[in-house]
Amino acid sequence: MSIPREHRLRKHAEFEVVYRCGQRHFSQALTAFYLLRPEPAEDGALECSRDPRVGITVGRVMGKAAVRNRIKRRVRAAVTENLGRLTRPLDVVINPKKAALEIDFQQLCAEVARAFEVAEQKAAFDAGKNARPQRERRSAQPGRLAARKP
């Protein structure tokens, strides 16, 4: 991956959490799932960094292995260009569509940048509200430490 390792999602469980609890952003060539990671607990687990992390999923319906690799690499290059736009500890999962293979690279970059901006704004809004849960569905999330709204 051309994304540095500490900025990647590595485990199937991490992808699952983002899919189940995150919010979504749609555009012509891709769908982005994003989730603001909770603050690491103070008593321990300090290996959990504050860096943003990105994962890319290309399913089998997109084509054969060569086509899937091509889509993944184009999206990955666009992510590398725009990785600086993410400052908060966000987990983002990108599901490209078939259009990601065809469209101009500049346009693909613009879509990724737009998705990252939306995620940043949402994260800033939620953090400003004392990091209350972003969705009601998230109430079952084990890592929750913020108290409910008084």
Add this chain to the structure above:
RNA sequence: CAAGUGGACCGGAUGGUCGCCCCGGCUCGCCGGGGAGGAAAGUCCGAACUCCGCAGAGCAGUGUGCCGGAUAACGUCCGGGCUUCCAGCGUCAAGGCUGGAAGACGGCCAGUGCCACAGAAAACAUACCGCCCCGCGCAAGCGGUGGUAAGGGUGAAAAGGUGCGGUAAGAGCGCACCGCCUGGGCAGCAAUGUUCAGGGCAUGGUAAACCCCACACGGAGCAAGACCAAAUAGGGAGGGAGCCCGCUUCGGCGGACACGCACCGGCUCGGCGCGUUAGAACCUCCGGGUAGGUCGCAUGAGCGUGGCAGCAAUGUCCCGCCAAGAGGAAUGACCGUCACUCCGCGCAAGCGGAAUACAGAAUUCGGCUUACAGGUCCACUUGCCUU
């Protein structure tokens, strides 16, 4: 030169900027090196490797199937044979000769099954029409425990083929040639070829029907397997092993001492709190084992040049080389230059534009099959041109 068929091979080159994976260095964030294929694919075969099972043998099952060789092994490869097809030559015609292509190419004269419809009959020939003979009858015709497989018709297939003789009509009934079967000689390791003698022909097709014969095969697969090993729950072993006084409704309660644990305290003493007959709480140890991590994991039936042996597949020897190793998974993104093909403009030089396939390693090898833009070479056939 063009087209077709078959086979072999190539699968753009070279820079810049920003990044990714692995390895090696050190001044610890920099430097150096390496980074997809002929099919990496389908997972159709064969192996290496790993675990499980296993005295030996047999049965069952699966696979292969002309012969010989190559190989670690194979359903692969090489050579040879046979059959079929195509083209040419040759012949009155056939047999034949040359070249190419294809072939799951052992066995239905071991057994069993099946062969619809049509047809008399589909395999032990019960004869439909026809032909012939005999009997009856003037005749038409009728009848026969009659003969006959040459002809007709049916069918995918009809009981050796052609010709001559023969006969009441016919028939391998007899003969010649061809085919078939049996036995022998010769050539060959063999498949097989060739030749001689005998047999008058028995032996329809189907084994990608059951089956017979010969040979091979234990099962699962790197998500195999080995090691390290958190939290939680559970398992096993051991430790936890104090007495006195008072009251009592006999369940216990209260007090002192002792012990253990936690806190205050730099440490001892001390203070305070809790627990002390339940095999409880609690403590220690052990083993299994999940998440996770490491190994397996790339020096191998390895690749290249050359020599030798062999018709060849291939083997062997000398020298040289080390060539991806991830784990939500690297090998990329963008910008140039050049080459190749096509299109447009142009006499030309050149200019502009377009196209560049199939496809992406996941334990590793040997094959097969399938996909593939464009291009190169070789062999054969056909056509045209020149000499």
Add this chain to the structure above:
RNA sequence: GGGGACGUAGUUCAGUUGGUUAGAACGCUGCCCUGUCACGGCAGAGGCCGCGGGUUCGAGUCCCGUCGUCCCCG
């Protein structure tokens, strides 16, 4: 990566040891019934059996190749 199943009308499925016309239900079309619709009745269309070869007289069935779909092993 590895191991297995299945492809038949528009849909869900049958199709026995190869045998001649491939069948059922629902759906579809037309007609009848009714004032109208539904229900019901009658009739009909619709398939190169995923694709390409082979064996056989004959293939949905047997064999080989290929394409697609689904399931299992973390």
